[in-house]
Amino acid sequence: MSRFRHTLLGRLARDPLAVMAIVIIAALVVMAVFADLIAPHDYTAMHMTDRFAAPSAEFWLGTDNLGRDTFSRLLQGGRIALTVGLTAVIISGVIGLVLGMIAGFGPRWLDNALLFFFDTLRAYPTIILALALAALMPRGLTTVIVVVVITSFAEYGRVVRTQTLSLKHAEFILAERAMGASFGRIVFHHILPNVLGPFFILAAMNLPVVITIEAGMSFLGVGVPPGTPSWGATLKDGFDHIRQTPWLILAGGLPLILVTLGFTFLGEALRDQLDPKLRSGR
Amino acid sequence: MTGSFEMSKTALHRAFPVLNRRQLLAGAAGVSAAALLPVRAWAQDGRLNIRVYTEPDDFDPVDASGFGEALLYGAIYRNLIQYESGDDWSYRLDLADSIEQTSDTTIEFTLKEGQMWSDGYGEITAEDVAFTFERILDPEMNSRIKPDVGPLARVEVTGRYSGVFHFDEAFAPFWWIALPYLAGTIVCKAAIEEAGGRITTEVPPTVSGPYRVRELRPGERWVLERNADYTGDNPADYERLDIVYIGDEAAAEIALEAGDLDFTEVSPGSVGRLQGNPPAGTAMSMHPSLFYVWVGMNMEHPKFQDIRVRQALQYAINVNAIIEAAWYGVAEPSTGIIAPGLIGNRPESLIPPQGDPQRARELLAEAGVENLQVTLNVLNDVTFTTAAQVMQATMAQAGIELNIEVHESGSFWTLGVEADGDRWRDLEMIMNRFSMLPDPSYATAWFVTEQIGDWNWERFSDEEFDRLHREARSETDDARRDEMYRRAQDIMEESGAYRFITHGVTPNLFHDSTAPGTRPDGLPLAQYFRRA
Numbered sequence: 001m002s003r004f005r006h007t008l009l010g011r012l013a014r015d016p017l018a019v020m021a022i023v024i025i026a027a028l029v030v031m032a033v034f035a036d037l038i039a040p041h042d043y044t045a046m047h048m049t050d051r052f053a054a055p056s057a058e059f060w061l062g063t064d065n066l067g068r069d070t071f072s073r074l075l076q077g078g079r080i081a082l083t084v085g086l087t088a089v090i091i092s093g094v095i096g097l098v099l100g101m102i103a104g105f106g107p108r109w110l111d112n113a114l115l116f117f118f119d120t121l122r123a124y125p126t127i128i129l130a131l132a133l134a135a136l137m138p139r140g141l142t143t144v145i146v147v148v149v150i151t152s153f154a155e156y157g158r159v160v161r162t163q164t165l166s167l168k169h170a171e172f173i174l175a176e177r178a179m180g181a182s183f184g185r186i187v188f189h190h191i192l193p194n195v196l197g198p199f200f201i202l203a204a205m206n207l208p209v210v211i212t213i214e215a216g217m218s219f220l221g222v223g224v225p226p227g228t229p230s231w232g233a234t235l236k237d238g239f240d241h242i243r244q245t246p247w248l249i250l251a252g253g254l255p256l257i258l259v260t261l262g263f264t265f266l267g268e269a270l271r272d273q274l275d276p277k278l279r280s281g282r
Numbered sequence: 283m284t285g286s287f288e289m290s291k292t293a294l295h296r297a298f299p300v301l302n303r304r305q306l307l308a309g310a311a312g313v314s315a316a317a318l319l320p321v322r323a324w325a326q327d328g329r330l331n332i333r334v335y336t337e338p339d340d341f342d343p344v345d346a347s348g349f350g351e352a353l354l355y356g357a358i359y360r361n362l363i364q365y366e367s368g369d370d371w372s373y374r375l376d377l378a379d380s381i382e383q384t385s386d387t388t389i390e391f392t393l394k395e396g397q398m399w400s401d402g403y404g405e406i407t408a409e410d411v412a413f414t415f416e417r418i419l420d421p422e423m424n425s426r427i428k429p430d431v432g433p434l435a436r437v438e439v440t441g442r443y444s445g446v447f448h449f450d451e452a453f454a455p456f457w458w459i460a461l462p463y464l465a466g467t468i469v470c471k472a473a474i475e476e477a478g479g480r481i482t483t484e485v486p487p488t489v490s491g492p493y494r495v496r497e498l499r500p501g502e503r504w505v506l507e508r509n510a511d512y513t514g515d516n517p518a519d520y521e522r523l524d525i526v527y528i529g530d531e532a533a534a535e536i537a538l539e540a541g542d543l544d545f546t547e548v549s550p551g552s553v554g555r556l557q558g559n560p561p562a563g564t565a566m567s568m569h570p571s572l573f574y575v576w577v578g579m580n581m582e583h584p585k586f587q588d589i590r591v592r593q594a595l596q597y598a599i600n601v602n603a604i605i606e607a608a609w610y611g612v613a614e615p616s617t618g619i620i621a622p623g624l625i626g627n628r629p630e631s632l633i634p635p636q637g638d639p640q641r642a643r644e645l646l647a648e649a650g651v652e653n654l655q656v657t658l659n660v661l662n663d664v665t666f667t668t669a670a671q672v673m674q675a676t677m678a679q680a681g682i683e684l685n686i687e688v689h690e691s692g693s694f695w696t697l698g699v700e701a702d703g704d705r706w707r708d709l710e711m712i713m714n715r716f717s718m719l720p721d722p723s724y725a726t727a728w729f730v731t732e733q734i735g736d737w738n739w740e741r742f743s744d745e746e747f748d749r750l751h752r753e754a755r756s757e758t759d760d761a762r763r764d765e766m767y768r769r770a771q772d773i774m775e776e777s778g779a780y781r782f783i784t785h786g787v788t789p790n791l792f793h794d795s796t797a798p799g800t801r802p803d804g805l806p807l808a809q810y811f812r813r814a
Contacts, residue, residue: 046675048606065551065668066607139687225686226660226667227674240532240664243555 011273018269024262028255032078041069043076043229052245062247064237070251073229078255080230084141085211088148089203095149096156097199101187103157104164115161118154126151127216134222144223148210159202163195197274205267208260215256231255328521330796332806333534333546336691337527338504342474342481343467344417344425349717349805352464354525357506357808358489360514361466362391362411363457367799367810371720373462376514377406377490379443381461386452386758393443399470400511403488406468408445412437413471415447423480426736429727430465432456432755452756455721463719492518492809503527519812529691532664538564538791545792545806549665550609553789560791569788569804572718574619574725577658577673577781578740580698580709585656592778594645595656595711598680599673599781601635608669613784618771619716619725621785625760626722626767631782632775642680655683658711659697662688666713669783673713698739712739713783717805722767726751729774740779747773 004010012018031038040060047067055062061070103114121129130147137143167173167190176186211231217223218232219239226233231252238249338350346355356364362378365371375381381391397406415437418425433450440446447456460466473487474480481487484498492514493506506523526542528534531549538546539561548556548566556566577599579586586592601615615635617628646654658673660666667688674684689697696702698709716737718725728737730748735741747770754766774780788804799810 044675046607046672048603051607066671135693221662221688221690226688227671227686240530241551243532243535243552 008273012269015269015272017265018273021262021265021269024258025266028078028259028262029082031075032082035072035075035079039069039072039075041072043068043072044227045069052241052248054245054247061251062245064234064248065241065244070234070248073234074231074251074255076229077231077234080141080224080228081211081214081255081259084144084148084214085207088145088152088210089207091145092149092153092206093156093199093203095153096158097160097195099153100157100160101164101191101195103161104168105187105191111161114157118157118161121150121154122158124151126213127220130213130217131220131222134217139222139225141224141228144214144217147217148213151213152206152210155206156199156202159198160195163198164191167191167194201267201271201274204263204270208256208263211259212256329524330520330522330811331524331526331543331545332808332811333526333528333537333543335527335529335531335534335547336695337501338525341484341486343414343464343469344423344427344480346464346467347426350525350527353806353808354504354506355464355467356491357493357523357525358486358491358495358509359467359469360397360406360490361462361468362393363462363466364809365462365801365807367801367807369802371458371802373457376516377411377468383457384446386756387449389447389449389456391445391447395443396513397490398511398513399473399488399490400494400509401488403470403473406470406490407442408439410468410471411445412439413474414468415465417469417474418465427465429730429733430460430463430724432460432723434460452758454758455723455755458721459719459724490514492516493523496522501527516809518809523808523811525808529661530663535791538793544796545790545798545811547804548789548791550612550787550789551664552791553610553612553787556789556791563794564791565794567790567792567798567800567804569790569800569802570621570623571613571786571788572621572624572720572803573715573786573788574616574621574718575713575715575783575786576616576619577783578712578714579779580706580711580739580741581743581777581779582741583708583710585654585710586779588649588651589778590645590649591651591654594642594649594651594654594680595677595682596633596775596778596781597638597642597645598677598682600637600676601781601783603636603676604669604672605784607672608665609784609786612789613786616782616784618768618774618782619718619729620722620767620771621718624720624722625764626725626754626771628768628771632772633781637676639676639680642677642682646681653683654681655685656710657685657687658713659687659689659694659709660713661694661715662690666715670713698735698737700735706735706739706741709739714739715786718803720802722763723751723755726754726767726770742774742777742779744773744777 045068047063050063051065051067053059053063059069064070099114103111129151133147133150134143173186173190176190214223214230215232215235218230219236223232224230234252235249238252242249334350334353336348336350338354340346340351343355360377362376362381363373364376366374377393377397379392379394381389384390393406393408399406415431415434417423418428418431419434432453432455435448435450438446438448470488477487485495489509492509492512494509496505496507498504504525508518508521528537531547534543534546535548535552537543560566579592579595605611605613605615617631620626658670660670670686674686677684697712698706700706716728729742730751731743734743750766750770754763757763757766790798790804792798795814797812797814799807801807
């Protein structure tokens with residue numbers, strides 16, 4: 001038991017911020033995974049006589065312009081958000097990790113070239129770049145994921161590169177080299193584990209950003225096709241019909257707020273636990 | 283260094299004396315009040331903002347293609363005759379002092395004397411009139427509004443102020459779709475020849491209407507101002523007129539309530555709320571629309587080459603459900619492309635508006651098609667995206683999976699145009715809406731074989747249809763014409779390539795400081811707007 005207290009999970013379990021984050025995220029994940037079981041209505045079913053209904057016992061968060069149950073649609077929207085978020089973060093994270101380590105370990109010219117590439121991508125306003133890319137590709141979830149990956153992997157690359165550069169000249173790495181350790185051993189046994197801490201913090205912080213990009217694209221009409229129950233599409237429906245019902249826009253915004261809070265709290269808690277400087281300062 | 287800092291601090295205090303709490307609150311209240319001022323300031327300070335749903339983007343009338351241009355040209359140019367504002371379709375003399383049909387194939391006109399072009403381009407003469415129409419007829423100009431002038435052969439100039447239109451055959455629609463509309467926009471021969479044959483700048487070298495162009499802000503607005511050189515009898519009532527491009531009706535409605543617009547069409551979904559309780563300082567009007575909305579299928583696409591597949595899609599679309607959801611029940615299902623009240627309107631369509639999913643399944647089975655997936659292209663507009671989602675649901679009942687592709691205005695209006703790329707090859711289904719004028723030939727003109735790759739995105743081609751369109755234009759017997767246009771729409775529907783949805787309605791919302799000038803179908807005529 002005392003050993004558990006000193007593990008990362010044990011330390012997180014004692015941090016109220018982390019507990020709150022885990023509760024929020026777990027609730028969202030459970031609702032997304034079991035959406036079909038939890039949803040009180042078919043999320044595609046139109047009840048034209050009940051359009052723009054306010055929250056009630058039958059429709060917990062009211063209905064939209066086609067009389068579809070907003071709560072059931074938000075549950076399905078959670079699936080889309082998590083699918084896009086996790087897929088995009090994993091893909092962009094892996095790309096960023098590999099390129100960042102290449103930049104950190106590679107020759108100076110390659111480092112400069114990659115750095116220029118990262119900074120060029122990061123210099124574009126995310127939504128503008130997303131809109132430009134979306135205009136060139138067919139509409140759908142895959143496009144959203146591709147757009148999000150392109151707009152976000154550079155940030156991972158930048159962080160991993162900086163971390164790699166600082167580790168490359170650390171004394172324990174120099175000692176390993178002096179003892180004849182192979183390149184693979186240095187990278188996979190020493191650099192990678194030390195890079196993963198900041199990487200996971202960034203990933204946790206980035207997930208809500210990614211989900212918000214998806215929602216933003218859907219809100220602007222370049223994300224998922226109409227009819228797809230994404231949170232951004234629900235927000236857009238709410239905006240279009242705000243005169244008929246305020247509930248739709250509130251309901252569309254609520255999960256975005258929760259997911260942002262949840263993953264930001266988690267990122268903060270992870271940073272508190274994984275950053276040695278912060279820990280020693282406590 | 284310290285001294286200079288002290289000096290600048292003193293200077294700063296002199297320029298911005300320290301405020302006490304009371305002064306700060308008073309200042310904040312003043313700023314808040316000033317922030318509210320623009321809400322009611324627009325139309326009252328001699329500035330009018332009219333919203334347009336499609337951006338006018340052609341600088342030269344010979345390239346004009348739609349309502350956006352019609353609104354702009356109505357304000358800056360003149361025609362021989364113009365639509366009158368009001369509830370009944372009629373026209374008034376504008377540049378023409380007199381104009382009359384002197385035979386089946388000739389129309390004679392005489393211009394008012396002393397009507398001037400701006401910026402020193404002199405008097406408007408019959409040479410300008412002839413030049414205007416000959417440019418449209420010139421094959422090298424490749425004018426998209428050539429169908430509007432029908433069998434016009436030439437314009438004979440018989441005097442400085444007089445001339446004769448000569449037609450190869452009778453062409454009754456000329457009075458309604460050409461003379462008072464885009465094709466009849468008279469341009470200045472001298473200015474265009476000087477410009478190299480085409481106006482390519484957003485500020486035309488000369489204008490004749492009550493307003494002139496001050497500047498174009500692409501994607502946002504055309505800024506017009508009063509034309510001091512105007513010589514007609516309908517002078518501008520505003521110092522400045524902005525034609526503001528806002529594609530989305532809901533956004534336009536909010537803009538009007540915020541004071542950024544003085545006139546806009548609103549979405550059908552707002553009608554119920556606005557009719558009973560319009561926002562303070564605004565009024566609402568409803569007009570029967572001539573627009574026609576339909577779902578078309580690209581007949582050359584491999585998926586739609588079998589007529590049974592096209593017919594299955596016709597039966598799979600429940601028009602009643604679409605109208606209830608997207609037009610909130612304030613519109614009626616249409617029977618074709620010609621609205622009630624016009625010659626050629628059909629009393630009913632061949633396929634009932636509610637459709638028949640079972641019949642759709644049978645047709646698909648006969649065609650040997652299973653798991654049909656089709657893509658519908660729509661404008662990014664809440665009415666169309668709502669309609670598309672209803673179609674998605676009702677077509678699913680017939681076992682058809684509908685994917686929806688939403689496009690911004692600029693992208694949408696080039697989907698089927700061959701000159702704008704190869705996207706027409708992959709185009710499957712389109713939900714489209716065309717504007718209309720009070721003559722049935724203006725509807726059928728866009729679906730003839732000659733229009734394939736231009737406006738005929740279904741790539742529909744039928745010899746009988748083409749012949750009916752040609753013959754009906756020169757038919758002077760209304761009963762016979764009526765019969766011909768009804769048959770033309772039967773052919774369209776029988777082809778399977780069209781499912782007619784609605785003509786919609788035009789609900790307009792405007793500030794009560796403005797007396798709008800509109801056509802009977804509710805579309806604005808900028809030149810007739812007055813202060814109330």
